[in-house]
Amino acid sequence: MSGHGNNERVFARLTKSERIQHVILFTSTTLLIITGFMLMGEDWVVRMLGPTGKSIFYWRGIVHRIAAVAVSVVCFYHLFYVLFKTTGKSWIRDMLPRLKDGVDAYQNVMYMMGLRKERPKLDRFTYLEKLEYFSVYFGMFIVISTGTMMWTQSYWPKFYLDVADALHVGEATLAALAIIVGHIFAVHYNPHVYPMNRAFIDGNISETLMKEEHSLWYERLIAEEVSKPANTPEGGHGNA
Amino acid sequence: MQQSREYKPAIGQRRREGVWRYLLGIAIATAMSTMMSPAFASSPGFAATPDDLAASPGLLNQEEDAAPVVKAQAEVAKGQDGCFLCHKYSGLGRYEKDAKNRIVKRIFYVNEDMHRASYHGRLNCSDCHEGVDKIPHTDAKKVDCGKTCHLTDPSTGKRFSHKDIVKDLEKSAHGAKGSASGEEQSDLPACRDCHTNKPYLLGVQQQMKSKAFTEICHQCHEESAWIQRFLSHINYRLSMRRPSSEVVRLCSKCHANPDMMARHKLDVVVGFLDTFHGKAIQFGDEEVANCLNCHAPYALGFSPHRITSRKKDNSPVNAANKRETCAQANCHAAATQEFATGSKAHPSLVKSTLLVKEGDSGGTATTKLVQVDEALQAKILHWIRLFYQILIAAVVLGLGGHRLLDLYAMYRDTKRGGH
Numbered sequence: 082m083s084g085h086g087n088n089e090r091v092f093a094r095l096t097k098s099e100r101i102q103h104v105i106l107f108t109s110t111t112l113l114i115i116t117g118f119m120l121m122g123e124d125w126v127v128r129m130l131g132p133t134g135k136s137i138f139y140w141r142g143i144v145h146r147i148a149a150v151a152v153s154v155v156c157f158y159h160l161f162y163v164l165f166k167t168t169g170k171s172w173i174r175d176m177l178p179r180l181k182d183g184v185d186a187y188q189n190v191m192y193m194m195g196l197r198k199e200r201p202k203l204d205r206f207t208y209l210e211k212l213e214y215f216s217v218y219f220g221m222f223i224v225i226s227t228g229t230m231m232w233t234q235s236y237w238p239k240f241y242l243d244v245a246d247a248l249h250v251g252e253a254t255l256a257a258l259a260i261i262v263g264h265i266f267a268v269h270y271n272p273h274v275y276p277m278n279r280a281f282i283d284g285n286i287s288e289t290l291m292k293e294e295h296s297l298w299y300e301r302l303i304a305e306e307v308s309k310p311a312n313t314p315e316g317g318h319g320n321a
Numbered sequence: 322m323q324q325s326r327e328y329k330p331a332i333g334q335r336r337r338e339g340v341w342r343y344l345l346g347i348a349i350a351t352a353m354s355t356m357m358s359p360a361f362a363s364s365p366g367f368a369a370t371p372d373d374l375a376a377s378p379g380l381l382n383q384e385e386d387a388a389p390v391v392k393a394q395a396e397v398a399k400g401q402d403g404c405f406l407c408h409k410y411s412g413l414g415r416y417e418k419d420a421k422n423r424i425v426k427r428i429f430y431v432n433e434d435m436h437r438a439s440y441h442g443r444l445n446c447s448d449c450h451e452g453v454d455k456i457p458h459t460d461a462k463k464v465d466c467g468k469t470c471h472l473t474d475p476s477t478g479k480r481f482s483h484k485d486i487v488k489d490l491e492k493s494a495h496g497a498k499g500s501a502s503g504e505e506q507s508d509l510p511a512c513r514d515c516h517t518n519k520p521y522l523l524g525v526q527q528q529m530k531s532k533a534f535t536e537i538c539h540q541c542h543e544e545s546a547w548i549q550r551f552l553s554h555i556n557y558r559l560s561m562r563r564p565s566s567e568v569v570r571l572c573s574k575c576h577a578n579p580d581m582m583a584r585h586k587l588d589v590v591v592g593f594l595d596t597f598h599g600k601a602i603q604f605g606d607e608e609v610a611n612c613l614n615c616h617a618p619y620a621l622g623f624s625p626h627r628i629t630s631r632k633k634d635n636s637p638v639n640a641a642n643k644r645e646t647c648a649q650a651n652c653h654a655a656a657t658q659e660f661a662t663g664s665k666a667h668p669s670l671v672k673s674t675l676l677v678k679e680g681d682s683g684g685t686a687t688t689k690l691v692q693v694d695e696a697l698q699a700k701i702l703h704w705i706r707l708f709y710q711i712l713i714a715a716v717v718l719g720l721g722g723h724r725l726l727d728l729y730a731m732y733r734d735t736k737r738g739g740h
Binding site: 120124127128130131132134135137138139190192193194195209234235236237238239240242243244247248250251252254255258259262263266267271272273 | 594597600601603604605606607653654655656657659660661662665666698701702705706708709710712713716717720721723724726727728729730731733
């Protein structure tokens with residue numbers, strides 16, 4: 082929160098529905114990662130559990146399945162949300178990749194390496210955010226489909242299950258590591274927002290952070306505000 | 322000399338495990354060395370010769386005149402064999418060379434209490450160790466588990482013997498007659514490679530010694546030693562024989578040994594502990610399949626002593642029978658033929674192309690042969706894993722590098738006083 086005053090103007094970043102989706106997504110993903118990687122543990126770690134290991138193993142499976150259902154429901158709801166809800170449609174419109182993202186990525190890397198004077202002006206969703214967002218689509222497609230196969234294992238040939246298992250484990254490892262080096266950094270360790278970006282709680286983004294990370298979006302919102310001052314559809318709501 | 326091969330794994334096992342396993346290892350080793358150690362056949366104070374005992378009713382006989390015999394035998398059981406005169410000393414042992422010229426440690430110490438608490442605690446040394454008349458015991462014969470014992474089977478009154486099991490084992494994949502490998506017969510397991518004459522569950526036995534527990538037995542039966550033994554036997558037979566983790570370790574002793582498997586042209590089992598069954602067993606779950614639940618399922622009438630090659634028609638892991646094996650005891654009740662066949666339940670080091678017999682959905686065998694290219698399957702799985710390894714490396718290095726670069730840029734900006 083360095084330099085972000087308490088009386089600073091804020092803009093709406095996430096709607097209530099989006100925040101609820103996010104909470105369900107990250108709690109169940111955390112549970113899925115913990116209960117899933119318990120199967121990858123070294124045997125000496127597992128043996129340390131002793132006689133309690135059996136019930137831990139039992140609950141591991143139950144929790145993994147409950148979290149899997151929760152994450153699947155939220156994923157399918159999100160598809161419905163971006164296809165049919167007004168806020169969802171605006172979300173996916175801004176999220177779709179375009180040529181500018183490639184240019185942004187190139188220019189940003191050049192700036193970070195000191196080969197360019199200015200950072201590129203980024204819109205509502207930056208190229209990294211878009212990459213993360215669509216990685217979740219890809220990842221969820223893999224883990225939900227292979228997970229369903231393994232849950233209904235009796236109906237599949239053994240080799241398909243082996244393939245499903247390899248994909249499930251690979252995708253889960255990729256997702257877990259990508260969340261740590263990608264998302265956790267962006268919203269927690271990033272010096273702009275440390276210790277955390279509060280947008281997932283209150284849905285707001287400060288003016289300072291807007292200027293730093295989404296300057297193009299900021300300029301667009303201000304321009305819209307100037308042209309029609311009252312009832313801006315997605316603009317800020319005055320001083321907090 | 323021959324016993325040393327059986328003895329070695331017990332030492333190796335002790336090293337790997339913790340204190341509890343160490344103590345159990347000592348108990349097992351002691352019990353085993355009891356069986357191995359040569360004994361005096363005739364010694365002062367020996368109450369009855371084996372023949373006398375054989376002619377008389379056994380411990381479990383319900384005839385009226387059984388009581389004196391029981392008492393006589395109980396006295397024998399108190400160690401009048403004379404072997405413990407020497408074998409009670411814990412230092413008794415020596416180093417010697419085995420058949421393969423390796424130096425092995427032989428321990429001849431026998432803990433008498435431990436032996437008496439074991440399954441064979443009613444037997445005296447000489448009942449199994451025959452022809453031990455000289456000191457040193459140069460005339461000792463190898464213990465034969467298939468010999469006719471002097472104890473009687475209470476259901477028939479006949480003399481008791483393990484010889485049917487020994488015969489079954491000989492015909493099985495592990496036996497001299499049933500094994501496909503003619504050479505290297507010395508690799509084949511003997512009784513004592515799997516059975517170690519363990520003590521009965523000590524906690525339960527302690528409970529049984531309490532008067533209240535056995536009071537109801539005493540209303541009809543007099544001899545408390547007999548009652549305890551009977552209860553221990555029933556309790557042992559009703560409870561689980563071995564935890565799954567022990568079964569896996571036991572089979573792996575040979576089947577995960579690449580040299581031994583190469584000698585017998587068998588696949589080395591390497592991947593079982595990475596399967597879901599293997600993971601669950603590591604957590605202590607006894608509900609999932611261990612080696613024996615598929616290769617010799619009791620629920621389907623198979624026995625570990627009659628285990629056969631998967632290529633034989635009557636094997637529970639033959640492709641024609643696999644579906645039924647997976648569906649046993651509601652494990653995978655809805656298992657289809659496709660689920661059960663087409664790939665192995667656990668991967669092996671050697672990837673070969675197999676010809677398997679396919680059954681129809683009803684489980685009856687058809688003659689249709691399906692070629693399962695294990696090598697191709699292994700390659701496909703390898704490619705998937707490789708794809709993810711590369712992708713993970715690229716994503717982590719790419720994202721991580723980008724974030725580090727970003728940190729550097731922010732630091733640079735702060736120093737310049739930019740933001």
